[in-house]
Amino acid sequence: MTVNQMTTSSFAKLPEPPYYSVIFSNQRTPGDNGYEHMADRMVELAAEQPGYLGVESARASDGFGITVSYWASLDAIAAWRSHAEHRIAQEAGNTLWYQHYELRIACVERAYAKRV
Amino acid sequence: MTVNQMTTSSFAKLPEPPYYSVIFSNQRTPGDNGYEHMADRMVELAAEQPGYLGVESARASDGFGITVSYWASLDAIAAWRSHAEHRIAQEAGNTLWYQHYELRIACVERAYAKRV
Numbered sequence: 001m002t003v004n005q006m007t008t009s010s011f012a013k014l015p016e017p018p019y020y021s022v023i024f025s026n027q028r029t030p031g032d033n034g035y036e037h038m039a040d041r042m043v044e045l046a047a048e049q050p051g052y053l054g055v056e057s058a059r060a061s062d063g064f065g066i067t068v069s070y071w072a073s074l075d076a077i078a079a080w081r082s083h084a085e086h087r088i089a090q091e092a093g094n095t096l097w098y099q100h101y102e103l104r105i106a107c108v109e110r111a112y113a114k115r116v
Numbered sequence: 117m118t119v120n121q122m123t124t125s126s127f128a129k130l131p132e133p134p135y136y137s138v139i140f141s142n143q144r145t146p147g148d149n150g151y152e153h154m155a156d157r158m159v160e161l162a163a164e165q166p167g168y169l170g171v172e173s174a175r176a177s178d179g180f181g182i183t184v185s186y187w188a189s190l191d192a193i194a195a196w197r198s199h200a201e202h203r204i205a206q207e208a209g210n211t212l213w214y215q216h217y218e219l220r221i222a223c224v225e226r227a228y229a230k231r232v
Contacts, residue, residue, distance in 0.1 A: 066182040106222035
């Protein structure tokens, strides 16, 4: 994938604030153990949920990653959190995929950008 | 660096919410052009500012990265934004280092973790 293609796809296209963000920083365990497949499925499934606005994600080669998902409301976040298929993924995240994670829910109040 | 060392250093140790976050997602231009040196310096300098709480950062091999810095207040963020040496770095970021970025200021309301 070229840099230009990544620029198109990596950034979330969001409305004006306010909206909510879920900042999920995490350290992967070694090995895949079904992670990539489930991660792709969760991105796809999240995008179908009411109130979903977008997602941005980066993972370094050492396995440390940050995923920020954006939502219209706290209710939308709570509904996604309790989604049955997502709960199965959360369980596997706790037992298999993440050595450590921090999850923070934050209300975006202001936004700026440099776009080419 | 081993996974265990990264776990120690990659996660910010933060107080209980509320506090503020600056979510900076960005696509690097090709080449270094002084970026790594300045990025290290900005991490060092930010940590000396009043109200600084911590930082987490991940960049993928395609040059897309997310850095989230954490602050005690909006005033602390505004002061850091207008810091003279940081402004020079911002200018170089606009002209040299970032093809595209999005900067979002968000108030963290809740936090959860899995820690080993």
